[in-house]
Amino acid sequence: MNRLDRLTAILIHLQTRRVVRAQELASRFGISLRTVYRDVRSLEEAGVPIGAEAGVGYFLTDYHLPPVMFTNAEASALMMGGKLIEKWTDESVQTEFESALFKIKSVLKRPDQEHLDDLDAHINVAKPPYRKPHATGLLNSLQHAIARRHVLAIHYHSHYNDTETQREVEPVGLYHTHMAWHLIGYCRTRQDYRDFRVDRIRQLTDTKQSFSRRDRLSLQEYLDRVGRNDMPVTDVVLVFQKSVVRHLQEQKYSFGFQDEEDLGDRIRMRFQTPWVEGIARWLLMFGKEVTIEEPESLQSRMQTLVEALRDHYAEKVSS
Structure with missing residues (x-):
């Protein structure tokens, strides 16, 4: 990026x-603080009114850029983002993004508009494996409540014990x-932080009641805490035949995959x-193509599951 483009990008960022910290600009543009x-x-010398506060950052005092023109690559990136939003969010977000994308297209040059029209039919995103109808339209409401620090009243279905409860939640993110999608929030009912699957929220009401964010963890602080202290973990060592490794795909990451070692076949x-x-x-599906090396408790559990499965089908055959 040449200096003129970087100055324009810094102005847009401001x-x-x-308020924008100098370190934030340095990290984004890969430059030194001195630069x-x-x-x-x-x-500032060009007439842009930039204020500064020691230890806080820079800010614009009274300045607005004229309508921004998008490059071809930026417009393409937004269109690709729209494909993801279409399949991985709900109608409340999809509708607003579609409106925003039309506005973006309206300021593009004609060749760039034609470029997006040509590209649109050649990019697609697979639908999620399921979508619960009762979750439709919640994401936008959740975003508003998070930004405004409003307490939410939710009617929630807990999957692990198949019960429905009423909760008051201070949304974190x-x-x-x-x-x-998961709503992370402080549950006033349980007096602790909880993870609520958005597609299991049966009903959502914004109470308009405000709460103080200073007393709550940020989203990143919550995720860091969960990553450190959520539950005690067990080290598991498995040996797979190479013929079935391709069937693991992304599933292995859901079970805490760390690393692998090639043993030949x-x-x-x-x-x-x-x-x-x-x-x-999960390992039942791989049958004899997987061997459990550690821990013994997992070996014992597998034996119990296999015996129960054998007995189940033995009963079916005998009847």
Whole structure:
């Protein structure tokens, strides 16, 4: 990126945030703090009213850029993002993004508009494996509540014990993992932080009641805490025949995959999982093509599951 483009990008960045730290600009553009200071000084000399507060950052005092023109690559990236939004969010977000994309297209040059039209039919994203109808339209409401710090009243279905409960939740953030959106929040009912699958929220009401964010973890702090202290993990060592390794695909990461070692016609894989029962049931599908080296507790659990399965089908045959 040449200096002129970088100065323009810094100005756009300043306009999108209330306060921007120098280190944030240095990290984004891959430059030194000294270069950031020099670039900001150049913008000031060009007449851009930039304020600064020691230890806080830079901010624009009263300045707005004219409508921004998008490059061909930027427009293409937005269109690709729209494909993901179409399949992996709900109608509330899809509708708003579609409206925004039309506005973006309206300011593009004619060749860039034609480029997007040509590209549109050649990019697609697979639908998620399921979509619950009761989850439709919640993501936008959740975003508003998070930004405004509003307490939510939710009617929630707990999958693990198949019960439905009423909760008051202080929303911390939204997190997408394992093909689903999750609302992370402080549950006033349980007096602790909880992870709520959005597709299991039966009903959502914004109470308009505000809460203080200073007393709550940020989303990243919650995720860091869960990563460290969620549950004790068990080290698992498995040896797979290479003929079945291609069937593991992305599933192995759901069970805490760490690394692997090539043994010729086999592959030794190491996992760290808090859910030994889950990995045991997953391994049933691989039959004799997988060998459990560690731990013994997993070997014992597999024997129990296999014996129960054998007895089940033996009863079917005898009847």
